[in-house]
Amino acid sequence: MLELKNISFSAENEDGTTKAILKDISLSVDENRFIVVTGPNGSGKSTLAKLIMGIIKPTSGRILLDGEDITELDVTERARRGISFAFQQPVRFKGVDVLDLMRMAAGQQLTAADACKYLSSVGLCAKDYIKREVNTSLSGGEIKRIEIATVLARGTKLSIFDEPEAGIDLWSFKNLIEVFESMRSSIHGTIIVISHQERILDIADEIILLSNQGIAKKGTKDEILPELLGTSAAVNMCTGNTDR
Amino acid sequence: MLDNISKRILEEVADLHSVPEGAYNIRVNGKSESRNTTANIDITSKEDKSGIDIRIKDGTKKESVHIPVVVSASGLKETVYNDFYIGEDCDVVIVAGCGIDNCGSQDAQHDGVHRFFIGKNSKIKYVEKHYGQGDGTGKRILNPVTELYLEEGAEATLEMVQIKGVDSTDRKTIAKLDKNAKLVVRERLMTHGDQYAVSAYEVELNGEGSGTDVVSRSVARDNSFQKFDSKIIGNTVCNGHTECDAIIMDNARILAVPGLEANSLEAELIHEAAIGKIAGEQLTKLMTLGLTEAEAEEAIINGFLK
Numbered sequence: 241m242l243e244l245k246n247i248s249f250s251a252e253n254e255d256g257t258t259k260a261i262l263k264d265i266s267l268s269v270d271e272n273r274f275i276v277v278t279g280p281n282g283s284g285k286s287t288l289a290k291l292i293m294g295i296i297k298p299t300s301g302r303i304l305l306d307g308e309d310i311t312e313l314d315v316t317e318r319a320r321r322g323i324s325f326a327f328q329q330p331v332r333f334k335g336v337d338v339l340d341l342m343r344m345a346a347g348q349q350l351t352a353a354d355a356c357k358y359l360s361s362v363g364l365c366a367k368d369y370i371k372r373e374v375n376t377s378l379s380g381g382e383i384k385r386i387e388i389a390t391v392l393a394r395g396t397k398l399s400i401f402d403e404p405e406a407g408i409d410l411w412s413f414k415n416l417i418e419v420f421e422s423m424r425s426s427i428h429g430t431i432i433v434i435s436h437q438e439r440i441l442d443i444a445d446e447i448i449l450l451s452n453q454g455i456a457k458k459g460t461k462d463e464i465l466p467e468l469l470g471t472s473a474a475v476n477m478c479t480g481n482t483d484r
Numbered sequence: 485m486l487d488n489i490s491k492r493i494l495e496e497v498a499d500l501h502s503v504p505e506g507a508y509n510i511r512v513n514g515k516s517e518s519r520n521t522t523a524n525i526d527i528t529s530k531e532d533k534s535g536i537d538i539r540i541k542d543g544t545k546k547e548s549v550h551i552p553v554v555v556s557a558s559g560l561k562e563t564v565y566n567d568f569y570i571g572e573d574c575d576v577v578i579v580a581g582c583g584i585d586n587c588g589s590q591d592a593q594h595d596g597v598h599r600f601f602i603g604k605n606s607k608i609k610y611v612e613k614h615y616g617q618g619d620g621t622g623k624r625i626l627n628p629v630t631e632l633y634l635e636e637g638a639e640a641t642l643e644m645v646q647i648k649g650v651d652s653t654d655r656k657t658i659a660k661l662d663k664n665a666k667l668v669v670r671e672r673l674m675t676h677g678d679q680y681a682v683s684a685y686e687v688e689l690n691g692e693g694s695g696t697d698v699v700s701r702s703v704a705r706d707n708s709f710q711k712f713d714s715k716i717i718g719n720t721v722c723n724g725h726t727e728c729d730a731i732i733m734d735n736a737r738i739l740a741v742p743g744l745e746a747n748s749l750e751a752e753l754i755h756e757a758a759i760g761k762i763a764g765e766q767l768t769k770l771m772t773l774g775l776t777e778a779e780a781e782e783a784i785i786n787g788f789l790k
């Protein structure tokens with residue numbers, strides 16, 4: 241359903257020189273798959289997600305969704321074709337409340353009761369949150385959960401989550417895994433999760449390891465996980481040792 | 485009988501769909517169109533000038549007064565003086581508001597001078613909405629003056645809204661607070677086209693334990709100009725906070741002039757002012773939900789001014 245063909249992305253350094261962030265990435269993702277992208281800090285995981293969503297455009301290469309070339313489409317058009325993205329650092333809005341945001345995600349016909357269901361599924365006591373403003377008064381974990389709920393509410397064929405577990409307490413972690421599992425069975429869409437967490441890697445159909453601007457390894461969890469866990473760098477990575 | 489334009493304006497400025505409950509005075513094109521008084525709230529016309537006196541008896545609770553104004557005659561220019569005498573231990577809601585429909589070529593202007601004398605331990609909520617419509621070349625001008633005198637323990641909450649259609653406005657609000665009195669102001673303003681809006685506050689905290697919180701949220705679009713000038717004077721043990729939070733768009737200009745004057749060691753005064761354009765990542769986030777950039781902008785502004 242999603243195909244990346246020879247995608248490269250480079251950014252400008254402050255001194256005007258260009259810096260390669262991703263080089264020649266080719267990747268094909270099938271329908272109804274659960275993919276986990278992992279790799280060290282700064283390896284380009286969020287960059288890859290933003291390229292797929294259209295927030296940034298590749299320096300070269302093409303992106304195809306269900307065979308259609310979407311490389312030139314903007315964020316809105318990609319969203320309408322069925323791509324959703326939960327930000328690593330969710331954006332805050334003064335005055336916009338949680339229900340407003342959920343309705344923007346799911347359509348104005350979303351009832352408060354349905355919005356509550358999505359919020360409850362990410363472990364928020366819905367009635368306390370539905371009228372809360374999505375502003376700086378929400379804690380890091382709360383806003384992260386609301387971000388996940390907006391993507392659930394959209395229910396698109398491709399959902400990308402950038403480090404959804406960051407800031408979510410251990411107790412709720414199990415629920416998060418359940419959220420992904422029930423999302424899979426209800427939407428039958430493809431889910432791409434960027435994560436450093438072993439427990440999320442553990443439910444993947446496929447793991448992609450990014451490193452040195454490219455895909456270092458790709459395979460099923462049985463192929464990748466033992467190797468990943470065997471190296472000390474990976475141990476740090478997989479215990480969630482990121483300060484983000 | 486009210487015509488359709490007046491009805492539409494009354495809906496905009498006072499959320500009135502029919503005759504309000506409780507006391508009211510509806511003013512249309514310089515004349516009192518209808519009036520109702522209650523056992524506790526009396527309304528009388530002034531003898532010496534244009535305007536009304538509203539007297540609210542001690543202990544009046546859970547009652548409301550509506551005093552909307554409609555101007556739909558091009559070229560009408562009026563200054564109206566309304567005085568509120570609010571007794572002790574009251575709890576009332578006062579809804580004012582002015583709407584101008586100007587289809588003509590001459591300017592239409594309404595300057596309302598409102599004075600509030602709020603008795604001991606009384607609470608009031610005052611809502612004032614401004615609205616303009618009509619496609620004439622004549623300007624729609626509103627220059628309100630609000631004066632508030634709060635006795636010991638009195639509390640006033642002011643909600644001032646001007647979202648659409650007023651070409652020029654110069655608002656002045658002054659308040660003097662006695663012991664333990666509180667004043668809260670929430671102002672919401674949006675200007676577009678070539679509109680001009682000035683809002684100035686001067687709050688004197690004279691009594692021990694008095695406090696105020698004056699907050700303005702505004703959006704300036706197109707070529708409009710806004711000035712927010714808020715001054716708090718602390719003369720004793722008191723608390724004051726003022727904040728201006730503005731979104732600037734297009735070629736608009738915004739001037740924020742927060743002022744604090746402490747005349748006592750015990751005065752705690754704070755001001756905050758922030759002006760900026762809509763954050764790019766806010767637009768991006770809403771676009772990932774399927775909104776266009778223009779829809780995202782509207783959603784952000786609507787939330788901000790809600």
Ligand SMILES: Nc1ncnc2c1ncn2[C@@H]1O[C@H](COP(=O)(O)OP(=O)(O)OP(=O)(O)O)[C@@H](O)[C@H]1O
Pocket residue numbers: 251252253261279280281282283284285286287288328482484
């Ligand atoms: N616009 C940009 N300009 C310059 N450098 C950039 C830009 N965007 C990303 N980078 C750099 O590209 C690299 C990859 O960033 P990215 O955010 O994709 O990493 P990541 O794998 O998501 O890291 P983390 O695990 O910390 O979230 C980093 O070194 C980052 O500093």
Ligand SMILES: [Mg+2]
Pocket residue numbers: 285286287328402
């Ligand atoms: Mg990242």
